[in-house]
Amino acid sequence: MMATATQPRPEAQPALLAASQLHTYYGDSHILQGVSLEVGRGETVSLMGRNGMGKTTTLRSILGLTPPRSGRTWVAGVETTGWRPYRVVQKGIAYVPEDRGIFPNLSVRENLVMAARPGVDGRNAWPLERTLEHFPRLAERIGHMGNQLSGGEQQMLTIARALMTNPELLILDEATEGLAPLFRREIWRVIGEIRDTGIASIIVDKDVGALLGLCDRHYILNKGRVVWEGESEALRRDPDLYRQHLGV
Amino acid sequence: MHRMTRPLQLLLLLGAVALALFPLGGSEFYVGLLTKIMILAIFALSLDLLIGYTGLISFGHAAFFGVGGYTLAIVFQNAETIPFWSALLWVLGASALAALAIGWISIRTSGIYFIMLTLAFAQMLYYFFFESPRFGGDDGIFLFATPEVSLGSFTLNLQSGHNLYYFVLGWMLVVYLLLRMVLKAPFGHVLVAIKANEQRVRALGYATGRYKLVSFVIAGALAGLAGFLEAIHTGYITPAYLSWHESGLVMVIVILGGMGTLYGPILGTFAIVLLQDYLPNLTEHWQLLMGAIIIAVVLLLPGGIASLLQRLCDRLFAGRASEASGENNASAPSSPPVSSTVLFAPATPGRADNE
Amino acid sequence: MDLSFYLIQLLNGIQYGLLLFLVASGLTLIFGIMGIINLAHGSFYMFGAYLAFWFTGLTGHLLSGILLALPVALVMGYAVERLAISFLYRRDHLYQVLLTYALILIFNELQRMFWGSDVHSVPIPPLFSGSVPLTDTQAYPVYRLLISLCCIGIALGMYWVIQKTRLGMTIRAGASNREMVEALGINVNRLFALVFSLGAALAALAGMLAAPVNTVYPGIGDSILIISFVVVVIGGIGSIKGAFIGAMLIGLADTFGKVLLPEVASMVVYALMALVLFWRPQGLFGRG
């Protein structure tokens, strides 16, 4: 599947998410300089690049949290350019931000319940019980307040909370950063399970090895531009690319 | 500190000259009104040091204005003659002391808590004077003598409206220059940096609390000076000068005029007082107009009147300005009046929406 | 002065505190969740009182008057949020102070244009106009007890909504992380407009309930504004529980201050606030 996302293709089923030529600024600094990408239904895609290359900004621009100055976005074939974030995500997107965005003054149960909503097609595939089955630790801590959780538990909670919105697409920013190895494994396991249920994902993480195993395709960002895109095989075969854009 | 462009400097200088010449042709009433405006301008300048430069939003600044006036009235209540310079010392000392006490406690808090704590202390002082039988209660205190200013063998009679006008004009310029000096000194740079990002200044090893306190005391003393001049001007002082309405009004003046500039609050005082004088001629419901004007400024002129003036100057001298600015196109975002300091870069971008 | 004297004063203090809570809870909601300093909150209290006076006059009964006035207050709050406050979310506190200060000027003038500057009174419904005898000389008005009951009922209702319903969870979530709530698919603008008009309606309701005992006159809004800010700050911004405790503290301090320290009665509540903030700079239940 080649991604030359300047327009979604109306003839076939449109891509789940498409962004074209995003230019985004913070104040006077030009952060995104024409980013385009596309995610198909059920597809798992990674966004790679060193710190400060625009990964988070790309995600925020797509969601409308940091509106791009120019460029267009589509979700399931509907143009969402300029939409407010809540409308964009209502098209079936769940967002797990870098700082996790747990509500510290709400209990684990409340964090989950307040987010719950049926999916775009009206189905409720992720009721509280099923979600908790995937996160046994959260079930144990259901009455604790958000600020009483460890980092790993918080990350599980944000992912669980994302599932409660019955998404078509899950966006994970820094999925495992700062977590203990045990928790990392746990998170990767859960992400795998989610992929297997047919939910598409965009994942940002430092753990290139894990991403190569998990994702169908990859985008590499450098200084606000997509410098490479392709499948895991191609990336494995190209250690140069690896060194140039991802290595230390 | 905000750098002024040459045309703006020229314009302000012209304004100062006009002020100096005004009594030669202006009516007695307007000489009096301008005297009052300039006194309030000193008051507004002192508050600007806090909200415009230090980032301390005081909602009780009228307390020091009142303390200034009351100090004069209490100390010299029965005096036949009031020597100006010793009265001035009394006033500055008392209002600085009051500011030190209130500031020392208030500065421990921040944000809305600071706003409310300063208000609380001002209200306490207000009720203290309002209900005290000793200091005249709500009737206030009348002054029957006017201070005598003697410099060597020369004596200035402040009972004459013209003399008082020039005297107050002189003080306004002194306060303006004093604040300019303070802000240009390293001390001033630290204040501005505290406003931009206190954490970072503290991390650099500055005892920010002490800087804020000194700023608070300077502002309190200058507000006391303004209250002192007002008591000389009107010959009496009442608790109403300490009420939260007055604190609110001076805040309105500073923001409307353009905080973080020193000429802004002066312009703001002129605008508000002249509007208060003029609008009642138009309609009985003039407060409606006043409210609408303030809202319009908030929504359309975030930098206050000062920014409007700056923009006008830029447009008048547009040719030169655009050459100078080079790559910046016309739609460049309007930057805030305080553009940070030499010491510190502006706060990280993108997080401005989360307080 | 025997024990019954102090018990009655306790009752007075609690009753005043409960009314303060009603006004302050709206303020703390708006303050804590939306980050808006609303100086015009007292104006809603004032409009509540005048609307109660107006509609009670039209319908002849306080209850129907309040039922008619409440939706008007909600709409007013919504309109103010949409037309003015919504432009200020990303602006400094100072501009909020300035704009809502201007709103006070406008609202006071509107009040004068609509209702003039007379003192008005609102009749207490005959059913509640009696008094309960407490001592030989003193009786306690039934209507004051009724106000207290209403306030307690509203406080419990608010507790239930805030703690137990999804709307309440969303509101609490909005107080801690506005952006995340939006990213979960909730229209934060609408949520805020709702919260603002609810807060305004609470203040207006307090004005309506108090109208029969307070009488209605120009400037009643100003008098309640500052004291409700004191309550909110003592309790800690955004905390409904804090507003409740703060209101009780102020109600009792004010009442007993008047009795025990008459010379400095007006200063007592401010001194209490300074003391609390000296001890806890974030208020009693404020987040650090």
Next chain:
Amino acid sequence: MSQATPTGIKRRTLLKGAAGVAAASTLFHPVFAIGGQAKVKVGLLLPYTGTYAKLGNNIKDALALRIEQSGGKMGGREVEFVSIDSEAKPPKAPELTKKLIKKEQVDFLVGPVHSVVGMAMAKMARQDGLITVIPNAGANQLTGELCAPNIFRTSFSSYQPGFPGGKAMLEDGHKRVVLMYWNYGFGKQVAAAFKQSFLAGGGTIVKEIPTPFPKVDFQAYLTEVAALQPDAVFTFYAGGGAVKFVKDYAAAGLNKHIPLYGAGFLTEGVTAAQGAAAEGVRTTLHYADSLDLPANHRFREAFQQAYGRPADVYAVQGYDAADLLLQGMAAVQGDTGARAEMITAMESSTIDSPRGAFTFSRAHNPVQNIYLREVVNGENRVLRTVEERLEDPAEGCSLA
């Protein structure tokens, strides 16, 4: 000093009531009405916004009415009003007074309502020498320490409603009373005057309770009154505070056991709002709406007809202020320059007031009757005259 009356037309606020009169008279008698003389300018500094707005409006309207009744002229000259809203804010008073004196160059100054504004104004009027008539502000100092040849008052000093209160209560047989009042200048002066007569007559003040001004939460104090069980209570409250106090007093059941007295403002213009709670409340004042005097009937009828609302004591004071100016101007045939003669005429004038005829003391305060009134069916009925021709002691006045 002010012979040079300017004829230039400036933008200014005209009084609504009088503007009609003035406009009408200029229409029918164009410019050459009286030898082309300039109009007399009367400057009004009264509150039209805030708590005292109603008082300001009634004073203004009654004043205009009186001048209209004399053909819209004073001393043969047409009258022009320059009216400024004082907002009852003391910090604004000096500027606004100066505006009338210096900018508008008025011939007379009338105002204000608020005592503290009055003192700021009187201070400037003393310096300037402009003839000033105070139609309300009751602070004793205005015809005491601050008295001046050119300052007159047509209302009352705080002493006048306060002092007779003590006498009236003793006459009614109340010996142990609680004294409650708003703790601000005027309230304190009323209370002091009350004590003067009450204590001298052998009464005992069980407790004196000053309450914060302008707060209207009285519940805690009423509980205290109930516990003290005095014979009666004497109070000073006005406006919204008066309504609230009287209603709270009744709601606490105190009115059944402990009679309520007060300075007249307690039931003045607010009985409708107080309703049944006001029944039986007794107050002392220099006027009552129901006063059965021909002058009062005439005045009330004319005011009702002109403005469609009933007159009150404040209207009376404004009406009398105009009367005083008319007498002064008549004595000098409209020559505003003859200030000394005018003052002499005003000092010796008798005002045929709706409250009953009164004269002026040496300090220029009314020497007037004080009535004891009781609220019956929502109306202040005069029970008796407590003091005939009561004169203010005018402490500290250099004119005496």
